[in-house]
Amino acid sequence: MRILLLGTxxxxxxxxxxxxxxxxxxxxxxxxxxxxxxxxDAGTVPDSSAASAEISGGSGPETILLRNSDGSVTSYTANTxxxxxxxxxxxxxxxxxxxxxGLTYGGSSAGDVLAxxxxxxxxxxxxxxxxxxxxxxxxITSTSTAAxxxxxxxxxxxxxxxxxxxxxxxxxxxxxxxxxxxxxxSNTYTGSTTVQSGSLTVxxxxxxxxxxxxxxxxxxxxxxxxxAGTELSNEGAVSxxxxxxxxxxxxxxTVALSxxxxxLTAGTSSVNGGISGTGGLTVAGGDVTLAAxxxxxxxxxVQSGSLTVxxxxxxxxxxxxxxxxxTFDSTDGSTVGGLTNAxxxxxxxxxxxxxxxxxxxxxxxxxxxxxxxxxVGDGGxxxxxxxxxxxxxxxxxxxxxxxTGTGNTLTNSGSIIVGDGGxVEDAGAxxxxxxxxxxxxxxxxxxADSDNSGEGLTNAGAISTQDGGSDTxxxxxxxGDSFTNTAGGSLSIGAxxxxxxxxxxxxxxGTAGAAATITVGDGARLSVAQLDNGAYGEVTNAGTISTxxxxxxxxxxxxxxxxxxxxxxxxxxxxxxFTNAGIVSGTTSVLAGTASSSGTLSGDVTVxxxxxxxxxxxxxxxxNGGTVSVxxxxx
Numbered sequence: 001m002r003i004l005l006l007g008t009x010x011x012x013x014x015x016x017x018x019x020x021x022x023x024x025x026x027x028x029x030x031x032x033x034x035x036x037x038x039x040x041d042a043g044t045v046p047d048s049s050a051a052s053a054e055i056s057g058g059s060g061p062e063t064i065l066l067r068n069s070d071g072s073v074t075s076y077t078a079n080t081x082x083x084x085x086x087x088x089x090x091x092x093x094x095x096x097x098x099x100x101x102g103l104t105y106g107g108s109s110a111g112d113v114l115a116x117x118x119x120x121x122x123x124x125x126x127x128x129x130x131x132x133x134x135x136x137x138x139x140i141t142s143t144s145t146a147a148x149x150x151x152x153x154x155x156x157x158x159x160x161x162x163x164x165x166x167x168x169x170x171x172x173x174x175x176x177x178x179x180x181x182x183x184x185x186s187n188t189y190t191g192s193t194t195v196q197s198g199s200l201t202v203x204x205x206x207x208x209x210x211x212x213x214x215x216x217x218x219x220x221x222x223x224x225x226x227x228a229g230t231e232l233s234n235e236g237a238v239s240x241x242x243x244x245x246x247x248x249x250x251x252x253x254t255v256a257l258s259x260x261x262x263x264l265t266a267g268t269s270s271v272n273g274g275i276s277g278t279g280g281l282t283v284a285g286g287d288v289t290l291a292a293x294x295x296x297x298x299x300x301x302v303q304s305g306s307l308t309v310x311x312x313x314x315x316x317x318x319x320x321x322x323x324x325x326x327t328f329d330s331t332d333g334s335t336v337g338g339l340t341n342a343x344x345x346x347x348x349x350x351x352x353x354x355x356x357x358x359x360x361x362x363x364x365x366x367x368x369x370x371x372x373x374x375x376v377g378d379g380g381x382x383x384x385x386x387x388x389x390x391x392x393x394x395x396x397x398x399x400x401x402x403x404t405g406t407g408n409t410l411t412n413s414g415s416i417i418v419g420d421g422g423x424v425e426d427a428g429a430x431x432x433x434x435x436x437x438x439x440x441x442x443x444x445x446x447x448a449d450s451d452n453s454g455e456g457l458t459n460a461g462a463i464s465t466q467d468g469g470s471d472t473x474x475x476x477x478x479x480g481d482s483f484t485n486t487a488g489g490s491l492s493i494g495a496x497x498x499x500x501x502x503x504x505x506x507x508x509x510g511t512a513g514a515a516a517t518i519t520v521g522d523g524a525r526l527s528v529a530q531l532d533n534g535a536y537g538e539v540t541n542a543g544t545i546s547t548x549x550x551x552x553x554x555x556x557x558x559x560x561x562x563x564x565x566x567x568x569x570x571x572x573x574x575x576x577x578f579t580n581a582g583i584v585s586g587t588t589s590v591l592a593g594t595a596s597s598s599g600t601l602s603g604d605v606t607v608x609x610x611x612x613x614x615x616x617x618x619x620x621x622x623x624n625g626g627t628v629s630v631x632x633x634x635x
Contacts, residue, residue: 122171205227264286304321318339372394501528544566
C-alpha cells in the first residue's frame with residue numbers, strides 16, 4: 001500500500017506539474033481573473049512554458065484580467081495563447097516562453113487586444129500570428145536575446161502603440177506576414193528590425209539601428225522614426241513621410257521621399273534603387289553612391305563626405321559645400337534645376353563621358369555657380385542656362401569636353417582650362433572679367449551668341465592658347481560674332497597656334513593706364529572678319545594677321561606693332577602708333593600719329609596731312625601729304 005500510495009502521489013504530482021496541452025477559457029466563476037482556476041475548463045490555470053490557453057467566442061466578458069483569484073495583479077506564463085473572440089487582456093503581465101512560443105489572434109475586438117495597463121514579456125523568441133485586424137497598447141519586453149515575429153495575414157492590419165523595449169535582454173522585431181504592421185510608440189529595443197514581407201509603418205520611433213527591408217516588402221515612416229545611427233538595408237520599398245537622418249542606406253530597393261527628406265551621415269552607402277518623390281537628399285558624411293535613375297525633385301545637399309552619381313539625378317538643386325566632393329560618372333546624363341559648387345577639396349567632378357544639364361525645367365533657376373574646383377573629364381559635358389565661375393575658382397575641361405551656356409550669360413572671374421578639342425560656348429554673352437582667365441591647351445571652340453541673337457564675347461581678363469601645339473582655336477560660329485577686348489584684357493595666341501574667327505569682329509580698346517592687348521606669337525595666325533584696334537589698344541604681331549574685311553584699323557592712342565617675324569596680310573589704316581619690322585602685304589595709310597617701318601610695306605603708302613612716317617625699310621609708292629623720313633631704305 002505504501003508503494004501504491006507513493007506511486008499514486010507521484011502520478012498526481014506529475015499531473016499537476018504538466019497540465020493539459022490546451023486549456024480553454026470559460027469564465028466559469030464569472031470573475032474574469034486569469035488566475036481563477038474555475039474560469040478554465042480543466043480547472044487549472046495556464047501558467048507554465050508548456051501551457052496553452054484558448055479564448056474563443058462566446059466564452060465570457062470582453063476583458064480578461066491578468067490577476068490572481070483574489071484580484072491582485074500578477075504575471076502568467078504560457079507557451080501559446082489563442083484568442084478567437086472579442087476578448088481583451090488587461091491588468092498584469094503575460095509571459096510567452098518555451099519552444100515555438102506565440103500568440104494567435106483571429107477575433108474581432110473593437111479595442112486593444114492587449115490593453116495599455118498590461119505587459120507582454122518574452123522569455124524567448126515568440127511569434128504573433130494575427131489573422132484579423134489587431135491592436136495592442138501594451139508594452140512589450142524581453143528577458144533574453146529574443147526575436148518578436150509579427151505575422152499579420154494578408155489584408156490584416158496590426159497596430160502597436162505601446163513601447164517595445166529590450167528589458168533585461170536584447171529584442172529584435174520582424175514583420176513576417178503579408179499584412180500591414182504599424183508601430184506608433186516610442187520604441188527603445190536595440191536589436192534589429194526586419195521587414196520580411198508585407199508592410200511596416202513606423203509613425204512613432206525606433207532605437208533599433210539595424211533595419212532591413214527584404215524584396216517585396218515595404219517600410220514607411222512618418223518622420224523622425226529612425227535612429228541617427230541606423231544602417232538601412234533596402235531590397236524592397238521605403239517611403240519617408242517626414243524627414244529622416246540615418247547613418248547609411250544600402251540595397252537595390254526603391255525609396256520614396258514623399259514629402260520627407262533623407263540625410264545620410266556616415267560610412268558607405270550604395271543606393272542601387274531609384275529615389276523618387278518631392279523630398280531631398282543630404283549627405284552629411286560618409287561616401288554615398290547613387291547608381292539608379294533618381295527622379296526625386298527636392299534639393300541634393302552634400303555638406304561633407306562624398307556623393308557619386310553613376311545613375312542620374314533630377315533634383316531642383318544640387319549644392320556642394322567646401323568640405324565635400326560630388327562626382328558624376330554616367331553617360332546617361334543628369335538634368336538638375338540648379339548646381340552650386342563651393343568645394344576646393346576635390347570639388348565637383350564629371351568623369352569622362354558624363355553629362356550634366358542645369359535647367360529651370362527641373363524646377364530650379366537653371367544656374368550653375370562655381371566658387372571651388374570643377375573638373376569635366378574627356379568627352380564630358382556641363383551645360384546650364386547661366387554659368388558663373390567666381391574669382392579664385394577653377395574649372396577644367398578635358399579633351400573634347402564642353403562647357404555650354406544655353407541662356408544668358410556665361411561669366412568667368414576664375415580660371416577655365418580647356419583641353420584639346422574642348423569648347424566654351426554660350427547662347428548669350430560671355431564675359432571674362434578682370435580676374436578671369438580662359439586657357440586653351442589644344443584646339444578648341446570659344447563661342448558667344450551661339451543662337452546669333454546679338455550678344456558677344458567681352459574680355460577684361462586673359463584669354464590664351466598655349467604655345468607649340470599648332471592648334472586651332474575657333475572663335476564664334478562664323479556669322480555675326482563679336483569679341484571686345486576691353487581695358488586690362490589680353491588675348492594671346494601661342495607660338496604656332498591659330499585663332500580662326502571668320503565671322504568675328506574683334507575690337508581691342510582700353511583706357512589710359514589700362515591697355516587692352518592682343519599678342520600673336522611667333523608663327524601663330526590671327527584670322528578674323530575685322531580687327532579694330534581702338535584707343536589704348538595694343539596689338540603685337542610675330543605671326544600672321546589677316547581679316548575678311550581686308551583692312552586693320554589702328555585708332556588714335558592705339559599701338560600696332562608688327563615684329564620682324566610678323567606679317568600683316570591686309571591693308572593698314574593707322575591714326576595712332578604703328579611700328580613695322582616685318583611685312584605689310586596691303587596698303588598702308590598713315591592717317592594721323594606716327595608710323596615707322598624697318599620692314600617691308602609692300603603696297604602703296606599714304607601719309608595724311610599732320611601724320612608722320614619714318615622708314616628704313618622698303619615701301620611702295622608714297623602719296624605724302626605729311627612728313628616722310630627715309631633712312632637707308634627705299635621708297
